[in-house]
Amino acid sequence: MIEPVRDPAVLEGYLRDASNLRGEAELLFRPRTTAEVAEVVAWCQARAMPLTVTARRTSTTGAPVPMGGALLSTEMLATIHALDDVDAGVLLGEYQAHVEAAGRFFPPDPTSRNECSVGGAIACNASGSRTFKYGPMRPWIESVEAVLADGTVVHADRSTPLPWPVPQWEEPHVKTAAGLYPAKNLLDLLIGSEGILGIITRARTRLVALPAQVLTLLAFLPTRESLLAFLPVARGMGPRCIESFDRHALDLIRGRVPDVPAADCALMIEIEHDGEPPLEPWFDALVAAGALVDDTVVATDDSGRAKLHVMRHALPATVNEIIARNGVQKVGTDFAVPADRLGELLALYDAVPMASVCFGHIGDSHLHLNLLPRDAAELARARELYFELAKAAVAMGGSVSGEHGIGRLKVKHLALMVPPGVIDGWRALKHQVDPAGILGRGVMFG
Ligand SMILES: Cc1cc2nc3c(=O)[nH]c(=O)nc-3n(C[C@H](O)[C@H](O)[C@H](O)COP(=O)(O)OP(=O)(O)OC[C@H]3O[C@@H](n4cnc5c(N)ncnc54)[C@H](O)[C@@H]3O)c2cc1C
Helix, strand or coil: CCCCEEEEEHHHEEEEEECCCCCEEEEEEEECCCHHHHHHHHHHHHCCCCCCEEHHHCCCCCCCCEECCCECCCCCCCCECCCCCEEEECCCHHHHHHHHHCCEEEECCCCCCCCHHHHHHCCCCCCCHHHHHHCHHHHHHEEEEEEEECEEEEEECCCCCCCCCCCCCCCCCCCCCCCCCCCCCCHHHHHHCCCCCCEEEEECCEEEEEECEEEEEEEEEECCHHHHHHHHHHHHHCCCCEEEHHHHHHHHHHHHHHHCCCCEEEEEEEEEEEECCHHHHHHHHHHHHCCCCHHHHHEEEHHHHHHHHHHHHHHHHHHHHHHCCCCCCEECCCCCCCCCHHHHHHHHHHHCCCCCCEEEEEEHCEEEECCCCCCCCHHHHHHHHHHHHHHHHCCCEECCCCCCCCCCHHHHHHHHCCCCHHHHHHHHHHHHHHCCCCCCCCCCCC
């Protein structure tokens, strides 16, 4: 059995995630093999000791934050075995770079890909901007090796039967990462289960050929109306992503990108192509939409695209810095709604009486409204506002989480969306695999 770390100074570095929620733990295990992971789980089970899986802690929901007991960090499970065979603790961005150097492509791209782990992204069924074309992590994972909460080591693929009954329910017909998937096999159950059913140690992925070339456009639009009118046109032109930034987000990135014009919003669009970049049809469409075409930034190569991505990535990171500086927790929406309700949701976001920044995956009608409370009183108000917005998004047929999951901070929002009978079914399932409830205690459904 590996020795746990007990030094509070070391443990301190593992107690918070990007939501800024802080927890506590007595022990930290850093296993190097699946067998060691299984030993740690068995050891904790024998003592009914809570065990929280922690990877890179980029979660925004408190999911990897321990509430006592032991932590299991996946950081030492860090080998890329083959192009399509990777340990859970490997950084997603590092894995993607490795695959791309061989001319292959692993499409899921959470904005945090250079900070988050492959296993964390699987456990959250993470998405990203390219989800518009390629979907979330789920379809790109062929199988996993995992240690279930009862200590059993499994190899799960889509032919692996479910060991327990799993509630079947109708997820909202939008991008969603909220709650347990109505899985028909063990692999699909583990993907997106936020570390409450088992610990993923290794994964086999599905790869495709690296797209030959990518054109990236950063286009500025004068009004909300022009944005909403242009969106269906842009979706129909088959890009791989459509990201948006509201005017507060543009204020934050001014200075990082030269000459950001006075615009209501901006769209970042990526288009895969062979040969000449399809500039003409896109500029025609932008002109027709009334976009500020002279200000459009065009990137036709990797380095130009990388500069725009740095800007895109700077946004959530800057928001996280602001909330950390204010000493509060993040209150950021992750709702996705049907495309025909997006304008309604944006109108509600506009009316929120608190400083905010809105950006995200508008191609999927999935935006992050980040409220920026300055103190504890505003934080409490922000949470009330958030709850009202969550109700509205659910009433529109949306999801309370398009990609970040539920964690500890969004448990009551999940209950707005999922029938109580289904949540009871999940509790019963969790009880079967983990009667003492040690793994990820309190995550997802309390
Ligand atoms: C700046 C920023 C941008 C982000 N952008 C996106 C985005 O575009 N799309 C998106 O989907 N998310 C995004 N996120 C959220 C976050 O990056 C993802 O959810 C990511 O998948 C978490 O990975 P991690 O390695 O940090 O896991 P952690 O945060 O450490 O853990 C997340 C959850 O997964 C569980 N877990 C971790 N590893 C395993 C494992 N091996 N087995 C079982 N359970 C495990 C943990 O217990 C916890 O419940 C962003 C976060 C930040 C801070």
